[in-house]
Amino acid sequence: MTDSIRLVKRVADAIPCSRREAEQYIEGGWVSVEGIVVEEPGYRVSPQQAIVLSPDATLLAVDPVTILFHKPAGMDMDAALQSIAPDNLYAEDRSGIRFLKKHTNALKPTDALETYASGLVVFTQDWHVARKLIDDAATVEQEYIAEVSGALIEGGLALLNHGLSFNNRLLPPIKVSWQNETRLRFALKAGRRGQIAHMCEAVGLKLLNLKRIRIARIPMASLPVGEWRYLKGYERF
DSSP states (O other): OTTOEEHHHHHHHHTTOOHHHHHHHHHTTOEEETTEEOOOTTOEEOTTSOEEEOTTOOOOOOOOOEEEEEEOTTOOHHHHHHTOOGGGBOTTOOSOOOOOGGGGTTOEESSOOOTTOEEEEEEESOHHHHIIIIITGGGOEEEEEEEEEEOOOTTHHHHHHTTOEETTEEOOOOEEEESSSSEEEEEEESOOTTHHHHHHHHTTEEEEEEEEEEETTEEOTTOOTTOEEEOOTTOOO
């Protein structure tokens, strides 16, 4: 389009409003071009294309979001972050938040999960959440289900709860119990990558699968594998 102009200029001229306000409308998902929502202020449009501002449009700033993702086993954290998209948003998301491309900008993982493990991963733009889950990680309990094989040594369960070392450091007390004959439940704070596999090996067990099912007060619950949802406004870690 040789006579095209940037969408932000078209919106600013059409409303009229300032360029900054036009950018806010566009990035807020309030502007459509020929019936399709466009969120990029620099998008090129022709003078003939129909530009519509939603009647619900507001200049309120887009609030930072926190995203809960059920990471599949075998997916690394970079791939997990890149997979956040509208097509795998949980169908039963009840946050009331409209998906915006801006929600995927500057998302920070609060705690990495091993590539071989599955389960709950949190990405956030909210500094309050980041401070709670990253800066205060030592106080945040996480819950895992570990599928194991092998024969537990005598006194092994007691050792899992307290008495083992990792990277030459004595581990603090951990809550470990049998969920069934092949699955152990771990509830621990300030866990480190590879720690649970090491603990299992130290008591005669081999870790087969590992799933994180809770971070602080937020459980993964029924979130399907490979899908994500927004943290609801009333939910707190």
